[in-house]
Amino acid sequence: MKEFFKYVLATVVGIVISTFVIAIIFAAIIAGLVSSVGEEKAVAVKSNSVLYLDLDQVITERTPENSFAGLPIIGGGEEKSIGFNDLIKALKEAQTDDKIECVYINVSSPNAGMATMLEVRNAIIDFKKSKKPVIAYSEVYTQGAYYLASAANKVYLNPQGALEFKGFSSELTFFKGALDKLGIEAQIIRVGNYKSAVEPFINTKMSDYNRKQITAYVGGLYNTFLKEISETRKISTDSLFMIADGYKIQQPKDALAYKMVDALKYKDEVLDELRNITGKSKKSTVNTVSINDYIANLPKETSTSSDKVAVIYANGDIVGGEGSDQQIGSERISRAIRKARLDDDVKAIVLRVNSGGGSALASDVIWREIILSKKAKPVIASFGDVAASGGYYIGCAADSIFVQPNTITGSIGVFGIIPNFQNLLNNKLGITFDGVKTGQYADIMSVNRPLTAGERFIIQNDINQIYDTFIGRVADGRKKTKAQVDSIGGGHVWIGTDAVKNGLADRIGSFNDAIKSAAKKAKLSGYQVVEYPEKIDPFKAFLSNAKDNISVYYTKKELGENYLIYKQMQKAITNSGIQARMDYEIKIK
Known part of the structure; x- marks a missing residue:
């Protein structure tokens, strides 16, 4: 027996030691992998190079610290991505870089919002001031791709390719029929006839209010789209409208005939042109450097001045807590704003917002920090693709909004969704509930029965109070009365040009215009630009989100384009608390 226990003990000790050693080896492998992926290897830019501008990658607010693209276990299989801010810096640097002879744009189906594409497009146009040629080539141009490519000096299309030019359409997905079949009732409490985020759960089609506002802003987006293309392609907007309305571009030769492209060329012909521009012989390889590698080699911004302009990036859904690089966590963003406010070297703050909103409470927490900062130094807001509902809430107190x-x-409005699963649980699944309570409202917000009239009254009062606070915040920030804000609020969505007209914004301008305005307001001649919050370490993100990343990766893989519908349903079910959000995706087709 003594020998038995000795062997058992030895086995247990061996297992423990082996497990410990394996854990150390595994950690070392992961750390090595992260380190190798995270290394930014300098790529030497050769003389007579072409700057390769890949605009099919995801264009985000900021370039991720590290990208584990294609590794689902590590990073959710995310696509290659680049920050529009770094892209603009790179194009500006390339203007005076003697080693860069021209820019070559590759774009077929860009992954970016309309305002982000306008920022990139304007940066391409600005680059052309250097007199260096910009050439765009693709086998297929979607409308977004053509919008970007049309900024080039020359736009080429494959002779057997395609150019999509048909006008904009916006399609909403409605879930009421599916919820009815499942026996689920979406109980809606809201303020604002235009607060249409809830409509997919209670209607089978758009309300008249929602149709009116979508018609207005889709038309506004389209007008900007046509205007920008008209200016660079020298085709009147009326002609462009006619071309799209009549679906005139059906074959590549049509695109050439209507002067949408400059020539129909195969890739080898385009490469020959690039060789000619860079002084290469036909048998030589074209020297190229990707925009991603070029960004990695950009010199760090230097300034003799200790004065700083802080840019606070607020990107994604607004949630309580820390959030992530794809979410606006109230704690994380508030802490970043507070850090900038308390830093005496930071003379001005730019709040960069790209958000459809989220938690009303989290939005107010961030708003408070903006108010405190505004008392200490200038605060300028720069709105990206979307700054609606809670996204507008957090920026409305700024000194100026671009x-x-x-x-x-x-989208100034508030809503709450309380699902009622009683029919599903009782009648379809045979699940019933019983219990006791010490007060008539002890189980308010229960999802296994419908709301009582008293509960609905309480929740509606809460929603009304939050809406009143919301329009009060806007009224104070925009120097308006509550009645004036309410007249353009009610959940109404506006495009930027209309927002300037009705006073919700101050100026049409780029991200860099907002930074310059902040510096001017702070009376700075020289300054550094610093960014907050710090990007989340990818290794920590891997450890905390590996399970979710894998789930998202395979869900996307299975559902394809239908993942968007799944995400909308999931968001509606899991959102807690009163929401100030524009809860549907704007996807222009």
Whole structure:
């Protein structure tokens, strides 16, 4: 028996030691992998190089610290991505870089919002001031791709390719029929006839109010789209409208005939042109450097001045807590704003918002920090693709608000969704509930029965109070009365040009225009730009989100384009608390 226990003990000790050693080895492998992926290897830019501008990658607010693209276990299989801010810096640097002879744009189906594409497009146009040629080539141009490519000096299309030019359409998905079949009732409490985020759960089609506002902002987006293309392609907007309305571009030769492209060329012909521009012989390889590698090699911004302009990036859904690089966590963003406010070297703050909103409470927490900062130094807001509902809430107190003409903003309204699963649980699944309570409202918000009239009254009062606070915040920030804000609120969505007209924004301008305005307001001649919050370490993100990343990766893989519908349903079910959000995706087709 003594020998038995000795062997058992030895086995247990061996297992423990082996497990410990394996854990150390595994950690070392992961750390090595992260380190190798995270290394930014300098790529030497050769003389007579072509700057390769891949605009099919995801264009985000900021370039991720590290990208584990294609590794689902590590990073959710995310696509290659680049920050529009870094892309703009790179194009500006390339203007005076003697090693860069021209820019070559590759774009077929860009992954970016309309305002972001306008920022990139304007940066391409600015680059052309250097007199260096910009060439765009693709086998297929979607409308978004052509919007970007049309900024080039020359636009080429494959002779057997396609150019999509048909006008904009916006399609909403409605879930009421599916919920009815499942026996689920979406109980809606809201303020604002235009607060249409809830409509997919209670209607089978758009309300008249929602149809009116969508018609207005889709038309506004389209007008900007046509205007920008008209200016660079020298085709009147009326002609462009006619071409799209009549679906005139059906074959590549049509695109050439209507002067939408400059020539129909195969890739080898385009490469020959690039060789000619860079002084290469036909048998030589074209020297190229990707925009991603070029960004990695950009010199760090230097300034003799200790004065700083802080840019606070607020990107994604607004949630309580820390959030992530794809979410606006009230704690994380508030802490970043507070850090900038308390730093004496930071003389001005730019709040960069790209958000359709989220938690009303979290929005107010962030708003408070903006108010405190505004008392200490200038605060300028720059709105990206979307700054609506809670996204507008957090920026409304800024000294000045910059928007692009195709920014989606407004949506000043509040709502709550309380699902009622009684029919599903009782009648379809045979599940019933019983219990006791010490007060008639002890189980308010229960999802296994319908709301009582008293409960609905209480929740509606809460919603009304939050809406009143919301329009009060806007009224104070925009120097208006509550009645004036309410007249353009009610959940109404506006494009940037209309927001400037009705006073929800101050100026049409780019992200860099907002930074310059902040510096001017702070009376700075020289300054550094610093960014907050710090990007989340990818290794920590891997450890905390590996399970979710894998789930998202395979769900996307299975559902394809239908993942968007799944995400909308999931968001509606899991959102807690009163929401100030524009809860549907704007996807222009």
